[in-house]
Amino acid sequence: MKNKTQPINVGDRIRSARRKAKLSQQELAKMSNISINTLSLLERGMTSPTIATLQKLADTLNVELSSFFLFSKIEQHVFFSKASKREPIHITEGFFYDLNPGSILPSFKPIEIQINAGMTSGKMTKHDGYEFLYCIENELLFMISDLSYLLEKGDSIFFNATLPHQWQNKTTETTKIIMIQIVQDKNQKSSFSNNINLP
Numbered sequence: 078m079k080n081k082t083q084p085i086n087v088g089d090r091i092r093s094a095r096r097k098a099k100l101s102q103q104e105l106a107k108m109s110n111i112s113i114n115t116l117s118l119l120e121r122g123m124t125s126p127t128i129a130t131l132q133k134l135a136d137t138l139n140v141e142l143s144s145f146f147l148f149s150k151i152e153q154h155v156f157f158s159k160a161s162k163r164e165p166i167h168i169t170e171g172f173f174y175d176l177n178p179g180s181i182l183p184s185f186k187p188i189e190i191q192i193n194a195g196m197t198s199g200k201m202t203k204h205d206g207y208e209f210l211y212c213i214e215n216e217l218l219f220m221i222s223d224l225s226y227l228l229e230k231g232d233s234i235f236f237n238a239t240l241p242h243q244w245q246n247k248t249t250e251t252t253k254i255i256m257i258q259i260v261q262d263k264n265q266k267s268s269f270s271n272n273i274n275l276p
Contacts, residue, residue: 086122088120089122091134094138095120098138098139102120105134105138109136126168126169127169127170127198128198131145131168141184142258143175143186143258158175158177163176169196170190170193170196173189184260188255188257189254190255191252192244192251193251194248195246195247197243197244198243199243201241201243203242206238206258206259207238207258207259208235208242208258208259209233209234210235211256214251216230216252219244220245221236221241222240
């Protein structure tokens with residue numbers, strides 16, 4: 078039997094997480110350092126969020142970024158994702174696809190991001206966990222702290238996301254990347270670090 082999926086409403090997910098945290102729009106906006114008007118528009122689906130804004134909201138609400146676009150959890154061990162069935166999730170910079178919908182592992186989240194020409198992620202941001210990026214089309218200028226890296230087709234980068242980071246598509250074409258966010262289990266930090274030999 079085929080699984081039917083409904084388009085993901087990020088605004089509904091934000092509102093649900095806010096209410097679960099028992100916060101008003103004004104309280105969440107202030108704690109996340111975004112305007113209440115922006116939050117209101119996001120919850121009503123009248124504007125597309127930036128990845129940076131979603132990260133701020135996730136950090137404030139103490140939820141995984143992926144919780145805003147995960148499908149309902151399914152108790153199974155294999156998740157097959159058909160490209161033709163994926164729903165694009167619109168963001169200010171372009172849109173992205175959840176490459177592993179339905180996964181019960183929110184700590185591991187692979188997504189494909191299509192970044193429109195001339196777009197930037199905005200100010201430097203940082204958050205818990207690690208990120209891996211692989212450029213599959215065009216190029217992306219990636220900044221980590223005071224260092225810059227030009228990711229061209231086939232290039233990849235892996236880094237500690239607690240470092241300030243930012244990206245820019247300075248070209249006139251769309252850039253496509255695969256991004257994998259890895260969020261550590263707070264109770265298993267030392268084990269995770271040892272397993273991948275991080276300094």
